[in-house]
Amino acid sequence: NAKRAAPRPPKPAAPTVGEVGEGLAGLDVDGASRTGRLDKYDIPVEVSGDGAPAPADGFEQAGLAEAVLRNVARCGYDNPTPVQRYSIPIVLSGRDLMACAQTGSGKTAAFCLPVVSGLVSAAEGGQGGEVGRGDRDAYDYDYRRVARPLALVLAPTRELAAQINEEAKKFAHKTGLKVKVAYGGTSMVQQQLRDIEKGADILVATPGRLVDMIERGKISLEAIKYLIMDEADRMLDMGFEPQIRKIVDGMGMPRKSVRQTMLFSATFPPEIQRLASDFLSKYIFITVGRVGSSTDLITQQVEFVTHDEKRTYLIDLLQKQSFTSSDGKPQQPLTLVFVETKREADSLRYWLYNKGFPATAIHGDRTQEERESALRSFKSGLTPVMVATDVVARGLDVPNVAHVINYDLPKSIEDYVHRIGRTGRAGNAGSATAFFTESNHPIAKGLLELMTEAKQNVPTWLEDYAGKPFYGGSSFGGRGRRSNGDGGSSFGGRDYRGGGDYSGYSGGAGGGRSYSGGSGDRGDRYSSGGGGKSYSGGGGGGRYSSGGGSSRESDPPPRYYPSYPMGTSNISASGWD
């Protein structure tokens, strides 16, 4: 890591949005040429839990309300993605759900659509006429405005909350439902509050901000019918759990037998499943996609480097993938570079700027306005390289991210799965490159399993690393609760409750029902169908031309350490993205 913050360099002349747009036209910058095949797939799905309804073949067949179907059409969704096919009927039937599905596979709509539909139907059916109740019914005894949302979506970051809010608004268009958002750190907080005071049927919030608003008497959870935790494993990991428990158990929310609760993520380690089940009642568990399947869409490479070589390698990668726009200017496809620290994010960003690569940075020490502006500038292509910490590792849906570079690898394989999942979304292809140093030894086993499952080329040195013990602290980055072994089963995507107790089906592994394929479209996998672009290192020879393996494949593996205090397998949810 850089020890000093680099001095602020003079700004190179950034290309205009128009220039970038033009330059990236051939790289699908506006998504116009997307042909991601979300509708066609051959994908294993496992369902466990009593009485799961059958999956729906289409949005109409799923039983969504008319108004919602109109909104689905407005969004241009022709067919439900696999997770939507399964989740929508389950949620509409009133069941609790824990759903584990690939990054970029449409989980947001998988919970938003049935929730909006359920609220619309309840209002139409006269079951309380709740829709829009915020403005009719929201005064408490001392005449303060109190919002009483019917659905609460919790998300771990502000950016994700903002994104879900936008999506939910689309699905609730012209239904009369009010969708509002609450997150901190922005000058918009007062505006958000005023908005919420006007009534909220669906509230999307980050936990800390929500607790604050409840404590200030602005929001009551008493009317909640639906509780959704997006990125649920993250929400229950590390710092969020106490706040989540407070929200769910201590702030007036209806009991779990009364409300309907849904948890979604691409990764679900067994230990977190166990915790999460506290919040659920007789739930159905689904996993969509085989172990590691999201990564089928993503060409993964891993390069063994020393710390000091990272910047040279990065520049090399950026140069190789740059292309020339019609007016002769060098351009970059959208590239997300993950680093470990906020300081490194700034330092690397300035350094890249100095080298002539328009880059921005996003991390937790930047103000919310700066974060939002960085994201806008990245999305627009004005700064096609964004250096980021894990703050944008989860959930963020930026179309056309072509390449994710793990400049610093994360501590856990789940974080890796989420990070690389910022590309290869909605059935499109993407590329991911990781710089592996000796200090990343603890993640080697998880990485090997993940890459193998995704049928990626695995360098032999990674296999060697994975097979050898390492010495030193936990590989869990402080996630001590996952330190118990998982019996060698590295994948957290299977229902931790295990076999027949919950299944009622005979076909599936672990007693669950197992589906594979859909619509007889074998061979037409849930993949890009050739429509996406892959920027896997240029293929022009040199260090990055090994087609997924490492150019140092034949190098002797670096030295190993003697003991093996804690396996990596127990944190690995390698396949369940």
Ligand SMILES: Nc1ncnc2c1ncn2[C@@H]1O[C@H](COP(=O)(O)OP(=O)(O)OP(=O)(O)O)[C@@H](O)[C@H]1O
């Ligand atoms: N049925 C559909 N047809 C076409 N596109 C869809 C469909 N459902 C979702 N999408 C698009 O797919 C993209 C990814 O969806 P979303 O962000 O919900 O993924 P996710 O599963 O939540 O990913 P992550 O695990 O990274 O949070 C979005 O751009 C969304 O608009």
